[in-house]
Amino acid sequence: MPNTEAARPLPQGASNAPLLEIKNLKMHFPVKGGVLMRAKKVCKAVDDVSLSIQPGETLGLVGESGCGKSTLGNCVVRLNHPTAGSVNFNGIELTRLSRKALKPYRKDIQMIFQDPAESLNARHSVREILEEPFILHHIGEADFRRKKVHELLEKVGLPSSAADRFPFEFSGGQRQRIGIARAIALNPKLIICDEPVSALDVSVQSQVLNLLLDLQKSMDLSYLFIAHDLAVVKHISDRIAIMYLGKIVESGPADSIYRHPYHAYTKALISAIPIPDPRKKSERIILKGDVPSPIDPPVGCAFARRSWMPCTEAEARQPGVFKEVRPGHWVELHPATVENYKDFL
Numbered sequence: 645m646p647n648t649e650a651a652r653p654l655p656q657g658a659s660n661a662p663l664l665e666i667k668n669l670k671m672h673f674p675v676k677g678g679v680l681m682r683a684k685k686v687c688k689a690v691d692d693v694s695l696s697i698q699p700g701e702t703l704g705l706v707g708e709s710g711c712g713k714s715t716l717g718n719c720v721v722r723l724n725h726p727t728a729g730s731v732n733f734n735g736i737e738l739t740r741l742s743r744k745a746l747k748p749y750r751k752d753i754q755m756i757f758q759d760p761a762e763s764l765n766a767r768h769s770v771r772e773i774l775e776e777p778f779i780l781h782h783i784g785e786a787d788f789r790r791k792k793v794h795e796l797l798e799k800v801g802l803p804s805s806a807a808d809r810f811p812f813e814f815s816g817g818q819r820q821r822i823g824i825a826r827a828i829a830l831n832p833k834l835i836i837c838d839e840p841v842s843a844l845d846v847s848v849q850s851q852v853l854n855l856l857l858d859l860q861k862s863m864d865l866s867y868l869f870i871a872h873d874l875a876v877v878k879h880i881s882d883r884i885a886i887m888y889l890g891k892i893v894e895s896g897p898a899d900s901i902y903r904h905p906y907h908a909y910t911k912a913l914i915s916a917i918p919i920p921d922p923r924k925k926s927e928r929i930i931l932k933g934d935v936p937s938p939i940d941p942p943v944g945c946a947f948a949r950r951s952w953m954p955c956t957e958a959e960a961r962q963p964g965v966f967k968e969v970r971p972g973h974w975v976e977l978h979p980a981t982v983e984n985y986k987d988f989l
Contacts, residue, residue: 669729704881896973
């Protein structure tokens, strides 16, 4: 069943129309083999996902490595062309646009990548990296671009002298600030943050997160914030969506997800968050087995075989039902995922 979402409280200044609306999105990669390298199977990286983001809102997308989070972000910016479904940005269906027709909309959707050491061209100076978006979109002359580079560096907390240095001369946190400066150069409306702090030291993570929050307020940005750490996502997100094996299994307001999690997978993720008090001990939920392969996913509920909740094989082979259990809070109802799930049917 496709994942859907109900109406929710909007951030101050947001309109009723979502800035980004993803419907029934699928991204399937062929798995080739044999002498002729023909497609033998399909890897279902993203499988029937529906999400929306309002203007000025941050949606946190959380899940284990390999669950399809980054692939979903790549589909939004069209680094991958979806197999099926729609990506509607500000009233425009992006999946139907050619590369040429898509170019004007790339200014409004930017991306911050996970590893700044890999995403920044080591042969280019910071000035060349930050001028490139303006050159590609034919914006301004040399003097204008030089001025904008200094403004961007100031916005992300770096000195103007950094413009003449190269990425390898900076620390990881500083390189990520350069990546953020490049992402905001063209005043986008939406930024896909693909695990932007996971490669950074813990002491630097909070600085980068606070920078993103400050930029969101000053530039009225919307974020799709992809991460595997619920503690990080809690700090920055208005709403959270939990992804497992290419599907959304629970979504809702951030406070509701943390205080009243329903899905067994969400509870396991929350139990892994460290408590900053050595006198308190949290009961860690350990899941059985490993994440199934998206090339050969199990029949029915993908999480049932890893859940600690009692579930027969016949029940496990039945798909879950995605339903609203609290205002704006949706969850996949199944005997192996939600206690007393029949009360919500």
